[in-house]
Amino acid sequence: MLNKTQVFEVNYDSHLARALRVINIDPVLFLGIFLLSGIGMGILYSAGDGSIELVQKQVVRMSLAFLVMLVVAQISQRQLYFWAPWFFALGIILLMLVLAAGDVGKGAQRWLDLYVVKFQPSEMMKLITPMMLAWYLSERPMPPGAKSLLISAILVVLPTVMIASQPDLGTAILVAAAGFFVIFLAGVRWRVLVAAAVAGLAFIPVLWRLMHDYQKQRVLTLLNPESDPLGSGYHIIQSKIAIGSGGLYGKGWLNGTQSQLDFLPERHTDFIFAVFAEEFGMMGAIVLLSLYVFIILRGLYIASKAQDSFGRLLAGSLSLTFFVYLFVNVGMVSGILPVVGVPLPLVSYGGTSMVTLMAGFGMLMSINSNRRLLSR
């Protein structure tokens, strides 16, 4: 819907921007996402040994993901609000099904085989968990009281634990983070946060005991990658060499020897940042990280302009979760975080997480249009 005030408001915009706004797309956010995926294609081309095939597949996936974003952007915020608890209940049920009957892939049960399609319920929880928390907390006084906090904590911990026991640490971290951000943005008191942090630290030994062997291995490898040079340490050693040898200006596109001579494993998926840093150096990395920061700040801006608490909390949490992707991925590739399976958002090769990310951006855009519709 378009009315006179709005046209008046955006008359300095280009025709393209106006056209985008008509279909509920925020041109600024869209530009950031578009640039980032464009850069992603370029790195992917290099990481795939100059094979256009990977890029073609990625283009298909990216188009599909853009389509998902477009569709989600048309869903009104009212609808998102209405469906949040139902989605959450469904998600929990599906997670239970996965634990009971899921397909075991890579020694972990993550996939639910629906005969026609296989899908990962844990992936959906990255969006549903913040929706649910925003739904819950938006109707309660802020900052939330003790009872609301306790219920919120349960709403976060339940899906997190279920996903972690699949086991899928990477997704569990992202789901937990998404939930936590809602609580944080709802204004939970600082002393509660500090107390929670202290309790969390105390919990580390217990967590260690609960971790799977391969997860422990990854943490140990982080502390001393040279101990297992052929196994999990290999990734970190090779990716550090790739990043370090990139230097300030990089070796140039398609000229990264680490990547081109097959030293770097998983270089088109989780470790694609190392390829980028080798070929474009520190300068390239600064540009890339700036682009991410730009997208995140725009997301937070949209959040702060949202019309109600639900929109604010959801948009804010989605933006910050996007940042967690970035931080965990770059952190692990550069060797300051353990290797957990978190892709570099919008750049890594692979379909599932991209669709989730773009659906998240679709929600951001829906929240953004809601503001414009209400504020006219």
Next chain:
Amino acid sequence: MAYGTSIGDYSSDVRLFKRRAGVAALICLLMVAILLVRLAKLQIVEYAYFSDLSENNRVRLMALPPNRGLIYDRNGVILAENRPTFHLELIPEQVDDLEATLKGLSEIVSLSESNVSEFRDSLRTHRSFESISLRTRLDDVEVARLAVNRHRFPGMDISARLTRYYPQGESAVHAVGYVGRINEKEMEAINRGHYRGTSHIGKTGLEKFYEDELHGMVGHQNVEVNAEGRILKVVDKVAPVPGNDLFLSLDIELQKVAEAALGDNYGSVVAIEPQTGEVLAFASTPTYDPNLFVHGISFAKYKELQQAEGKPLFNRTLFGQYPPGSTLKPFVGLAGMESRKVSTDEKIKCKGHYLIPDDETERKYRDWKKTGHGMTDMDDAIEQSCDVYFYSLAYQMGIDTIHDFLAKFNFGQKTGIDLYGERRGLLPSRAWKRKVHKTKWYPGETLIAGIGQGYMLATPLQLASATATLANKGVNIQPHLLKSIRLTESGEMEVFEAKEKRFNLRSPSHWNDMFRAMKKVVHGVWGTARATGVGMEYKMASKTGTAQVFGIAQDEEYDEETVAKKLRDHGLFIAFAPYESPKIAVAVVVENGEHGSWMAPIARKVMDHYLLKKDKKISPAGQTNAE
């Protein structure tokens, strides 16, 4: 609550949120700064170091795959080894005239068009100093010819690689298993670091079960390569540790005797040493050649094997579940004595059929002998395999008593052998039927269970293990194929420790009573397998069994002539010997073998070989005995 009506002061909520969002944005920027500091450390501070590693001296880490452990039988005969196979390779930059070389080579060894075209494909993707495979698996004659002509072809190389080889061919394949190329699914399950440079992994049998022992520890070396990737020198090296060698309890000679005794039949023979649980023979026929799988079996060949008559890939010993038929009677008989429902000298009258007391339907449960066995005690009932005796006994005990007693012999449970995928068989009970069939248990089903028919199922391995437990008077030792492992690093032998369970009977004399009855099956005047006992140099306790493949209607006759072979009864036989101090327990199952008594000679061949250490020529498994 209606949507959009938020509680609290709207503007204070917004202010709170904006404050929090601002803090979050700051934290994000701070963390990006941390990332940038990290990148600066790697890319600026340590640039020289990493650049050195990457640019000037590219140190390439190469995996040194370990040699797979070997598998021996109990007497040290090799069952699985690693043999060098030879491959023809070319190093392009050293070849003067590629076309002439290819043409010349094709005159010496057979080169298919696909060999050449694959070679040309890899030519484009490899560097010119890297050797490229032209032909794999050269035979001895080809290797010799190439060696003689080597001077004619500069740049030609014959590379040797170790590949798994099973010198015993088809023998014992269902126990030993085979290795094959690592597939995607396995790739995801293993620790890739440990398998770098290794292309094969255990797929079935012991090769799979003891994969971790056999694989060994991968080694690695850092080699210095120049800017093009050519190896300049080895910087350092950690040698691989070969896998541990397995010594099996299996006796390959005995195994071959068992396989030969089964002949063209589809069936299984298992021999176990009762005191130790060591599996001496583990035969399942028909078999196949594991060497086919090592180099990747062609799809057509695999399909042929899969669909071949008798299903050679099917491990009958482990996966085949058969009604035990009358071989169950000694166990049911013991249950009867234990539950005080019968004593050895008690006789019942067998009229050729049995009627359940007060049963209105008056259904006749028929004995295999139409005229009946007359007055029968326990010894007679085992010796002549009287069904009516056991109908009556089973009826008195009820299914749950039978279930609980047979469970002690591991019926319905895994024996715990060191192989994957073992079947449990089926030991029915009231609770089981309620759970699975959602119906109540009928008294008639108890009778049928009492003669090892109906729901009852057991694998040949379970039968052998139960027979060993019987021979051992209640000491059940987990059957196992592995005897010991030779640890490569220390050279020490690690002996397999079998789990042991034991139970006592109310009266230990019941064991001897049952042994005496079972002895008569071969050695008694009326024994169902008495023909097999002729000229036997030791005494054997045994029981024949015939399991119905399909049910016969009340008044129908079973006519062997008209029944198609695949519908004929299964023949079973369990035995242990020597009777006085059992050294070997054997179970024989032959699909559509018709009579258990016809299986007795198979067991005898195995026992003769094992106990007398010579392969006596006796009449082949055939129609020499009558039941």
